[in-house]
Amino acid sequence: MTEKRKQIVTTLIFFALLLLPQPVQYLFKSERSTAAENRNPAPFPRTFKWRKIAPELEEFYNDRIPFRSQLLGYCGNIQKELFPFTLGSVIPGKNGFCFYVPRSRENTYLQYTGKLHLPYYELENNRRFLEELHRKLSQKNIDFLLVIAPDKIQIYPEYLPERRRVQPSPSAPAEKFRRHLDKMASPVPRLFLKKTLLAGKKFSNNLFYRADTHWSRVGGYLGAREIISHFTQGRTPLPKAGEFMICSMGDDYEPDDMKNQLLHRGMFPKYREGIPVVPRFKGKVETVSPGYLRTRNPEAPDKRKLLLYRDSFTINMIPYLSHYFAEVHYLWTHKVNMAQIEQISPDAVILEYVSRLLIKMQNKLR
Numbered sequence: 001m002t003e004k005r006k007q008i009v010t011t012l013i014f015f016a017l018l019l020l021p022q023p024v025q026y027l028f029k030s031e032r033s034t035a036a037e038n039r040n041p042a043p044f045p046r047t048f049k050w051r052k053i054a055p056e057l058e059e060f061y062n063d064r065i066p067f068r069s070q071l072l073g074y075c076g077n078i079q080k081e082l083f084p085f086t087l088g089s090v091i092p093g094k095n096g097f098c099f100y101v102p103r104s105r106e107n108t109y110l111q112y113t114g115k116l117h118l119p120y121y122e123l124e125n126n127r128r129f130l131e132e133l134h135r136k137l138s139q140k141n142i143d144f145l146l147v148i149a150p151d152k153i154q155i156y157p158e159y160l161p162e163r164r165r166v167q168p169s170p171s172a173p174a175e176k177f178r179r180h181l182d183k184m185a186s187p188v189p190r191l192f193l194k195k196t197l198l199a200g201k202k203f204s205n206n207l208f209y210r211a212d213t214h215w216s217r218v219g220g221y222l223g224a225r226e227i228i229s230h231f232t233q234g235r236t237p238l239p240k241a242g243e244f245m246i247c248s249m250g251d252d253y254e255p256d257d258m259k260n261q262l263l264h265r266g267m268f269p270k271y272r273e274g275i276p277v278v279p280r281f282k283g284k285v286e287t288v289s290p291g292y293l294r295t296r297n298p299e300a301p302d303k304r305k306l307l308l309y310r311d312s313f314t315i316n317m318i319p320y321l322s323h324y325f326a327e328v329h330y331l332w333t334h335k336v337n338m339a340q341i342e343q344i345s346p347d348a349v350i351l352e353y354v355s356r357l358l359i360k361m362q363n364k365l366r
Contacts, residue, residue, distance in 0.1 A: 021066035042104075059104050096210040097159035099152060106356045108151045109160075114169025118359060123180045129363035130188045133336060133351075136365075142341070143189075143348035145230060148174055149215065149223060149313040150194040151355045152208040155201065174355035189230070194355075196226050196241075203242040206274055217275045218246060220316025227317070228302075228324050231348065237301060238278055238320065246274040281322035291332035295322035302326065307346035309334055313354045334362040 041063035045056040065071070089102040091109060101109045110116040118126075130146060137144045153160070157168065170176070178192050197215070200207055200222045207219035215223070221244075228236040238244075283297030295318070305327040308314060314330060322328050329344055334353065341349060353361065 024066065055104065091161065091164060093156075093159040093161055095159055097152070097156055097208075098211055099160065100213045100356070105359045108153045108356050109164065111151075111172050111174075111356060111359065112153045112157070112168055113166055114171035116173070116359060117169075117171040118173045118176055122359075122361075123177060125363045126177065126358075126361045127181060127184060127186055127188075129361070129365060130351075131186060132365055133349075134188050136338060137341070137349055140342075142346060143231070145227070145348065145350045146188055146190040147223070147227060147350055147352040148178075148190070148192045148194075148358065149352065149354045150174070150192075150197050152213065152215075154194050154355065155197045155207060172355075173359045177358055191226055191230060193223050193226060196222055200241045204246060204274065214313060215316060217316045220313075221276045221278065221320055223313075224317035224320035227321065227350065231304070232302070236324075238324070245277040247277050248274060278320070279323050280319045283322060285322075288329075293318075293330040293332075295328050295330075297322055297326055300324060300326040304347040305329070305345070306348050306350060307331070307341060307344050308350045308352060309336055310350075310352045311354055311357060314352055335364075335366060336362070337366045339366075 042056070042059035044060050045053055062068075089100065091099040091101050093099060099108055101107045105116055107116060134144045154168070154172075154174070157165070168175070170179075174192065174194070178190075181188065181190065197207055197219060200219070204218050206216050207222070208215050221238075222241055225236060225238050225240075228238060281295065281297060283295055283300070286294045286296075288294050300323065302324050303326045306321070306325050307329045308321075309331050311332070311334070318328075318330065329346065331340075334351070334357070336349075336351065
């Protein structure tokens with residue numbers, strides 16, 4: 001065999017080895033761990049921008065690398081034995097609380113400390129997008145509301161490890177964006193729910209799951225109540241924080257979507273989750289398509305139709321929003337589509353973001 005042929009064969013073998021894990025993964029039916037993390041995998045970059053293309057491609061591949069769950073598990077066992085001071089994409093804190101710190105712009109600790117922030121041009125792009133959306137919806141007599149759910153680190157910073165205890169930075173994306181909208185006197189109706197959740201700590205210490213990125217059913221209830229209160233001008237029939245009962249589900253239960261980011265699984269004890277004893281949705285639930293849920297409740301106190309562009313933080317608000325409004329369309333996306341809005345013809349549109357995702361807001365109106 002000539003030297004040139006050897007080089008060609010060696011190159012082909014090299015690329016075959018790179019591609020081999022992909023079909024093997026499907027042969028062994030390896031799970032895709034982002035589903036267990038209760039989040040959508042990072043999308044493929046749609047636009048080519050020099051400052052963003054490399055990190056976005058890295059996030060896309062990291063969420064799809066073959067045998068991701070198994071590799072994270074092996075890595076976790078090694079880290080537990082040899083390097084117990086680090087746990088992958090999570091900061092383990094006090095009392096079993098842990099905080100989400102992926103190697104991306106969603107790192108909640110770097111956002112909290114202001115090391116990741118929104119530059120002025122992104123603040124302005126986001127503001128203009130929201131104001132354009134608000135204007136177009138107003139022309140169609142559709143109400144609009146921007147809802148920003150807080151991250152766990154904003155509500156429970158006292159559970160950070162002592163070496164990481166710092167004062168929150170005014171440059172944190174959510175705080176900076178809130179101040180920018182206020183400074184520019186933006187007409188966009190908005191709810192930043194951080195203040196609501198901080199007030200809720202007076203009667204419940206379970207507003208967020210300890211080993212999960214999401215707020216609990218109690219936290220979700222407080223968020224849903226605030227949304228309902230906005231549309232009813234404070235006349236919601238749902239009880240205020242501290243006025244409703246919290247009962248146990250009876251079984252040891254705690255969502256733990258950080259188990260893959262934690263690398264070492266099963267390190268946190270389970271506990272009995274408390275849930276608000278308030279009216280819950282009893283109507284009809286339809287899965288229109290993947291990521292598109294529709295609920296109908298003929299006995300709802302409010303006969304309006306809502307459309308929510310959302311992320312996973314809406315899940316624990318669904319029972320209460322669907323109980324109160326006659327029809328609610330839940331779309332698990334932040335890509336606002338005017339043609340879709342016209343087709344659904346809602347009375348109100350809600351755009352919900354968890355704080356850490358504001359740093360990459362989908363600010364193009366389709």
